[in-house]
Amino acid sequence: MYKLMVRRDFIAQHFLTVPNAGPENEWHSHHFTVEVELTGDTLNEYGYLVDIDDVKAGLDEIEHRYSDATLNELDEFAGLNPSVEHFARFCCQRIADHVTAKNVDRIDLRIWEDDDAWASYTMAL
Template sequence: MYSLTVADHVMVAHSFKGEEFGPAQRVHGATFVVEAEFRAPKLDRLNLLIDIAAARVELRKILDSFDYNNLDELPEFAGQNTSTEFLCHFIHGKLAEAIRAGRFGEGAKGVESIKVLLRESPLAWAACEAPL
């Protein structure tokens, strides 16, 4: 299995609902390093797994949709606790949509799974990995 990873970052504000979250129930900021790993069992005819430039562009487009925003105020996150795990799943879904729509080019047709990892700090991170 081959893998290729691109990375970027995003800065957000958000709050959580539920006593379990203690002080995180108040609005607070978070900066996430976002890694998107694409996996395929073989390379395409050009010996590529996926076009790195296309992957970086699509990841940035997704992140731009909520970067420097309060997630509590965005309709796509209404009523959700936008946990690190939730955001991994959200980004994964958007990347999968982009691949299915052909925005990664022909070579991406061999991608079988994507893993999205968000690093909240050097000591804590979460990931979502699923097949396409």
């Protein structure tokens, strides 16, 4: 099994919409780190699991969409508590749109919202 990981960080804002979340109910920033791990059993004819530039293009799109944004104001979060779990799913779906390698079986995307807390989303391809 082969794995490849690419990482990106950026700052975005949100406020939780659930009751009694304490200071998390107030608008605040996080320095998010997104880690994308791709997994597959085989390499392509060039010895790659996936073209890293394709993964970076997906991360560029994520950074462009979310950097310095307030998640609550974005269409994909409409009606949702802007949790790091939902955020991980939306980012994983964006990466999947950029990965065309047929030998990638799975994408695992992890978002760290600080040094101690992360959420992840896994997508089988």
